[in-house]
Structure formats: C-alpha cells, structure tokens
Amino acid sequence: MASIRFEGVRVVYPGAARAAVDGVTLAIPSGCFAVLLGPSGCGKTTLLRTVNRLQPIDGGRIEIDGRDTAGLDPIVLRRRIGYVIQAVGLFPHLTVAQNVAVVPNLLGWDSQRVSERVDALLAQVSLDAQAFRDRYPSQLSGGQQQRVGIARALAAEPSMLLMDEPFGAVDAIVRASLQQETLALQRRTGATILFVTHDVDEALSLADMLVVMRDGHIEQTGTPAEILTHPATPFVAELVDADDALRRLSVITLGALAANAAYTTSSALEPGTIPTLDAGVSLRAALGAMLETGASRVCVMHEGREAAVLDLDTLRNAVRR
Amino acid sequence: MSWLVEHAGEIAARTLEHLWLCGTAFAIALAIALPLGLFAARRGRVGLPLIAALDAIYTIPSLALFALLIPLMGLGFWTAVTALVAYAQIILVRNVVAAVQSVPPWMIDAAQGLGMTPLQVFLRVELPIGAPVAIAGARVAAISIIAIASVAAWIDAGGLGTMIFAGIERQDIRLIAAGTLGIAALALIADGALRAAEHALRAPISPA
Numbered sequence: 001m002a003s004i005r006f007e008g009v010r011v012v013y014p015g016a017a018r019a020a021v022d023g024v025t026l027a028i029p030s031g032c033f034a035v036l037l038g039p040s041g042c043g044k045t046t047l048l049r050t051v052n053r054l055q056p057i058d059g060g061r062i063e064i065d066g067r068d069t070a071g072l073d074p075i076v077l078r079r080r081i082g083y084v085i086q087a088v089g090l091f092p093h094l095t096v097a098q099n100v101a102v103v104p105n106l107l108g109w110d111s112q113r114v115s116e117r118v119d120a121l122l123a124q125v126s127l128d129a130q131a132f133r134d135r136y137p138s139q140l141s142g143g144q145q146q147r148v149g150i151a152r153a154l155a156a157e158p159s160m161l162l163m164d165e166p167f168g169a170v171d172a173i174v175r176a177s178l179q180q181e182t183l184a185l186q187r188r189t190g191a192t193i194l195f196v197t198h199d200v201d202e203a204l205s206l207a208d209m210l211v212v213m214r215d216g217h218i219e220q221t222g223t224p225a226e227i228l229t230h231p232a233t234p235f236v237a238e239l240v241d242a243d244d245a246l247r248r249l250s251v252i253t254l255g256a257l258a259a260n261a262a263y264t265t266s267s268a269l270e271p272g273t274i275p276t277l278d279a280g281v282s283l284r285a286a287l288g289a290m291l292e293t294g295a296s297r298v299c300v301m302h303e304g305r306e307a308a309v310l311d312l313d314t315l316r317n318a319v320r321r
Numbered sequence: 322m323s324w325l326v327e328h329a330g331e332i333a334a335r336t337l338e339h340l341w342l343c344g345t346a347f348a349i350a351l352a353i354a355l356p357l358g359l360f361a362a363r364r365g366r367v368g369l370p371l372i373a374a375l376d377a378i379y380t381i382p383s384l385a386l387f388a389l390l391i392p393l394m395g396l397g398f399w400t401a402v403t404a405l406v407a408y409a410q411i412i413l414v415r416n417v418v419a420a421v422q423s424v425p426p427w428m429i430d431a432a433q434g435l436g437m438t439p440l441q442v443f444l445r446v447e448l449p450i451g452a453p454v455a456i457a458g459a460r461v462a463a464i465s466i467i468a469i470a471s472v473a474a475w476i477d478a479g480g481l482g483t484m485i486f487a488g489i490e491r492q493d494i495r496l497i498a499a500g501t502l503g504i505a506a507l508a509l510i511a512d513g514a515l516r517a518a519e520h521a522l523r524a525p526i527s528p529a
C-alpha cells in the first residue's frame with residue numbers, strides 16, 4: 001500500500017561544505033516499521049523531510065509505491081502522509097479537536113464526519129474525547145500533547161507516517177506506553193512508518209527495519225537482532241552498544257531460538273517446575289525468569305502449545321559472538 | 322456649563338472632523354503597511370533599509386513634516402492625511418514584521434507538512450498567531466495619529482486642533498481644554514477598541 005524507495009538521495013544545504021544527506025539508497029516495504037537511528041546532526045530529520053517534499057533533494061530520486069514523488073503535487077502528497085514533527089507542533093490557537101481536524105478539513109470532509117473521526121482518533125490514542133476535545137494545547141501535559149500530535153497525523157487514515165522523535169519531550173514511563181501504543185496502532189492499520197530517533201533502546205524495541213545513519217549516509221540496515229549480533233562497522237557496534245550481552249538478549253525472541261532447538265517436552269523433565277513463556281518473549285526476559293525461579297530451563301509456548309524447552313546454555317550460545 | 326452647551330455643536334463637529342481625518346489616515350496607513358511589512362519580513366535584506374528609511378521619517382518633527390508637505394501638496398485635508406500616514410508607517414511596518422517573526426518556524430513546518438497551501442498557511446496559522454502582535458502595534462499607531470492630528474489644524478485640515486489653536490490665539494483656556502480633552506477621549510476610545518480586538522484574538526491561546 002505504501003512502500004518507499006530512496007535512490008542515491010542527496011541533500012546539500014545552501015552554503016554547507018558537506019552534504020547533509022549523501023547518497024542514501026534504501027527500500028522500505030509496505031507495512032514496515034522503519035527506524036532511522038544515528039547521532040545528532042547525522043541527517044535523520046533531513047532525510048525524513050525529503051519524503052513529503054518539505055525538503056527538496058539535490059540528487060537521486062524518491063519513489064512512493066513505485067511512483068517518483070518529483071512528479072506528484074506536494075500538497076496532495078503531504079495530505080496523504082501523516083507527519084509528526086520533532087517539536088510537538090500543535091497549533092496553540094486551535095483546540096485539540098481543531099488540531100486533529102486540520103487535514104480532514106483541508107480535504108473538505110463534512111463536519112459530521114470530521115467530528116466522528118476526531119472522537120475515534122482521540123480514543124485511539126487513549127484520550128477521553130469528552131474531556132479533551134475543547135481544550136487548548138497549553139492545557140495539556142507533554143504526553144497528552146504528543147498523543148494529540150499523533151492523532152493529528154493519523155486523521156486522514158494515511159498509509160504512511162513520518163515521525164520525527166515524537167516522544168522526545170516525555171518521561172520514560174509515558175514514553176514506553178506511547179511506544180507500545182504506536183506499535184499496536186501500526187499493527188492494526190498496517191501503515192508504513194518511518195520513525196526517527198537517537199534513542200537506541202527506542203529504536204531496538206520499535207523497529208522491523210533499523211537504519212543506522214552517520215554523517216549523511218547509511219552505515220547499516222537490518223533487523224535489530226541482525227544489527228546487534230552482526231554490527232557491520234565499529235561505529236555501529238559502539239552506537240548500539242552491541243558488546244552488551246543483555247542488550248543482545250533483549251532483541252532475540254524465544255521463538256527465534258525454539259525453531260532450531262532440539263525438541264524436548266517439559267513433561268519429561270519434572271513437569272510444572274520450570275517457567276512457561278510465550279515464543280514472543282525476549283531471551284532477556286527468559287533469563288530473568290530463570291534467575292527469579294532458580295530454574296535452569298524455560299518452556300516455550302507457541303500458539304498455546306509447547307514448542308521447545310530451552311536451557312541456559314542455549315541462551316549463552318545465542319549471544320556469544 | 323452654559324459655555325459647554327453653547328459650544329456643543331462646534332465640539333461635536335470638530336470631533337467628527339478629527340475622527341474622519343484620523344480614520345482615513347489609519348485605514349490608508351494600514352493598507353500600505355500590511356503588504357510592506359509582509360514583504361520586509363520575508364526578505365530580511367531588503368527589509369532592513371526599508372525600516373531604516375521609515376525610521377528617518379519618524380525623526381522629523383511633526384510640525385516640520387506638515388510644513389515640508391505644503392509646497393508639494395498645498396494646505397488641507399489630504400496633506401494632513403499624507404503626513405499622518407507617513408508617521409504611522411514605521412510603527413505599523415515594524416509591528417507587522419514582528420508579527421510575522423512571532424510565528425515560530427516549527428509551526429510553519431507543521432502547517433506545510435500537513436498539506437496546507439501557502440495561502441492556507443497564512444490564513445490559518447500566520448494570521449491568527451501574528452495578529453495580536455500586529456494589533457498591539459496598530460494601537461500605538463492609532464494613538465499617535467490621533468495626537469499628531471491636532472497639528473493638522475495648522476494647515477487647515479480641521480479637527481479638534483482647530484479649537485486648541487483658536488484657544489491659544491484668543492487666550493481662552495476653555496477652548497484649549499475642550500480640544501485637549503476631546504483628543505484624549507478619542508485616543509482612549511480607539512485604544513480600548515483595539516485592545517478588545519487584540520484580547521479577542523489572544524484569548525483562545527491562554528488557558529481559559
């Protein structure tokens with residue numbers, strides 16, 4: 001529904017000695033949660049803004065669903081792509097409802113449909129429509145403002161979402177819940193998301209595809225597990241702290257190991273005495289469960305059935321490099 | 322008291338004249354300053370010398386400016402309007418520039434990113450955000466125009482200044498007082514009206 005392809009994309013700011021984005025080639029399949037990760041100033045925001053043509057490009061091309069965006073009307077393009085900016089970016093002179101309704105109003109929806117959509121969206125981002133509709137942004141907490149910003153980006157049911165450090169201004173707890181809600185929302189809508197962050201943990205927990213950037217170019221692309229277990233360069237290894245075994249454990253799921261593990265039923269080994277965990281749980285959580293219970297094995301469940309029993313050695317081998 | 326009743330007709334007529342003179346000047350000043358200010362704000366480099374030139378006009382004493390215009394335009398209403406418009410420019414243009422600059426870049430970015438056309442960005446974001454700042458400037462400009470317009474009587478443009486000048490000539494303190502109080506009243510009313518407009522525009526932004 002919404003794939004993005006960058007081909008040799010280059011951006012040079014006027015008067016700059018070096019390109020801010022320097023020959024980026026990247027294909028993001030439809031429905032993918034892609035995360036751009038890199039240190040401050042490496043060109044993440046610039047690259048993100050080339051997608052909806054807020055940032056003109058000086059070389060290369062960008063395709064959405066196989067169509068060169070250079071040939072599309074930027075106004076139409078932007079209304080089809082949700083955009084959450086680095087600052088929260090709500091309009092202070094508009095109420096929550098009016099902020100969320102910006103794009104539907106631009107698209108000329110009738111007021112009944114806009115109003116229903118606003119209520120549905122606020123519910124989606126866990127805000128009580130009755131209580132928040134008519135408030136102004138200055139009357140909201142940072143986390144609530146972020147939620148409204150996300151609702152606004154989602155308003156016209158875009159199949160693609162650009163998010164630039166959307167959770168920068170909130171504390172760790174709100175951040176974690178917003179991350180989970182964003183993930184759930186993406187799974188539910190199937191939207192393609194291009195998400196910018198310089199927070200490694202955030203990137204690892206959200207990404208289907210992790211794109212590590214440095215000085216305007218892509219250093220490595222892969223799943224979080226691939227990048228943590230096989231960092232392509234010392235820069236990547238250091239950025240994601242690949243030497244941290246616990247971090248590697250946190251991006252590998254039990255399911256990934258269970259697939260290759262020798263199958264043993266737990267009933268053969270003192271039934272009920274070892275922790276039972278779902279295949280989607282991380283190795284880090286499994287290790288935690290073993291330490292807590294004193295067991296040296298865990299039983300992995302897949303779709304309600306026992307899939308494998310994994311022991312401490314299997315975990316150790318999985319993160320050894 | 323009987324003096325007031327006797328002169329009520331003249332006071333009313335002079336007040337209306339004053340109002341008409343200032344209203345005309347204010348409307349024309351605004352019509353020029355808005356596009357000029359928007360232009361100056363968007364092209365910083367062209368804007369600076371423009372503001373410097375307007376600053377220079379402002380340093381000319383009002384009486385001298387009226388005098389300078391007489392050889393060009395003669396006496397009368399339009400000469401006074403021209404002088405008042407020139408005075409108001411620097412205040413208005415400055416404030417339009419400040420108004421445009423009071424809209425932070427991220428807000429423009431958000432508006433464009435959501436798919437607003439340049440006109441929509443102006444009408445839906447820059448105007449409502451910048452208007453209170455611009456109106457604050459308009460208040461100062463309006464009061465200045467009303468005050469300076471008293472000099473207009475000196476070039477036969479009428480207004481409450483006529484009573485003040487007549488009072489000075491005839492050494493009649495009541496005429497001077499009536500003219501001065503009339504001008505003060507007009508200034509207060511104009512200030513109040515624009516303040517209300519400014520408040521109405523600002524209101525939604527601050528917590529209710």
Ligand SMILES: Nc1ncnc2c1ncn2[C@@H]1O[C@H](COP(=O)(O)OP(=O)(O)OP(=O)(O)O)[C@@H](O)[C@H]1O
Pocket residue numbers: 013014016020038039040041042043044045046047198
């Ligand atoms: N409008 C601009 N004009 C000139 N240079 C710019 C502009 N915006 C960004 N840059 C430069 O381009 C480079 C990339 O900036 P960009 O904002 O894309 O970085 P970023 O990875 O998003 O950083 P951060 O994590 O701090 O947001 C930086 O060196 C920055 O100084």
Ligand SMILES: [Mg+2]
Pocket residue numbers: 044045046086164
């Ligand atoms: Mg950035």
